[in-house]
Amino acid sequence: MGQKNIFAALVLLFVSQGAGLAAPVGLDGLKKGFERKLGEVLEPLIERHAKDLVNLEQALTRAQKLEEALLVKNERVRILLKEGSSVIKGLPQSPKQLAVLNSRFQREALSLMRPWELKYETALVNLLGRLQRAAKLEEAILAKKELEAFRAEIKLRDEAQRNIAEEGDIDLALASAGATAKAPNRAGDLIDGKIEHKGTATGGIGYAWGVCPSDFIVEFPGPKNIRKIRFLLYDQDKKRSYNYQLFIMPHGSDEWEKVSDRSKKPSQGWQEQKFNPRMISKIKVVGLKNSSNKNFHIVEIEAF
DSSP: OOHHHHHHHHHHHHHHTTSSOOOSOOHHHHHHHHHHHHHHHHHHHHHHHHHHHHHHHHHHHHTTOHHHHHHHHHHHHHHHHOOGGGGGTTOOOOSHHHHHHHHHHHHHHHHHHHHHHHHHHHHHHHHHHHHHHTTOHHHHHHHHHHHHHHHHHHHHHHHHHHHHHHTTOSOOOOGGGTOEEEOSBOGGGGGSSOOOOBSSTTTOBSOEEEESSEEEEEEEEEEEEEEEEEEEEOOSSTTOOEEEEEEEEETTOOSOEEEEEEEEEEEOSEEEEEEEEEEEEEEEEEEEEESSSSEEEEEEEEEO
16 A cells, blocks of 8 residues: 555544444554554654754854764754654753753644644544454454553653653743743844854844843743742953842732842853742843943743
8 A cells, every 4th residue: 555545544543533434454554554644744844853952063163062962963964864653753862951941842842743643543432442342353452552552651741741741851941931021122032942042232133132231031821830040241342241139920910029139249151040839920130231332132931
């Protein structure tokens, strides 16, 4: 049976709901059609992720972080060779910049995969029922084992994802997660999940900026349970430092609460503030001073 016929049979299985429709495909054809469909659905996302990895690899290379650049390159090669659902398995969690990109990629990939996983599970149930009614017991046993293994794999994966979320390792301050941002200039860069940046004080790319003092605000689509906030200050100039204050707006309040004051302590690179879990609706960084010029620059804001 050709690939087109296999896929057509897979679609028939997905929509038939077992209502007596005889589909001319067995378990192997069903599995191949499912993985092929996942590949088609994920292809645009994989291409975009690969481009993000190229940009990160180049940025790390320019910064002479060659070992980290090699890890990113290896991951880029790996995902381009993988097929179907295997592309989200074994995603590396270091270096940090790669972990951020992989977290977003996995979240978006799962949102694309889940509707087709439900259809595949339904198709397996239908196939099992047909084989049992036809007394094809050996084939029915294989279909039953595939159904049980598939359900167990999905359950294990989803439990792992919930554990990651509970541990706070998923960035909730992303546009893809529904967050919005405000800043004097290029607010979208605060929540795009990208940390590559370069250029001059106002003419570069990859960061939001404003004349000191400036507010940089991230608002969640609803209250979120947050215990850690991170943000990256422009770090292409190693001599430069910044002064700032960090605020949160607790859920149900319209007043800002200060959680970190670095107004008198120069800061560089990644900033991190931990606190007891709080239901938060907004985050605000007030950029007070830049040791090099009059502008304040933030590359990315994260919340966990």
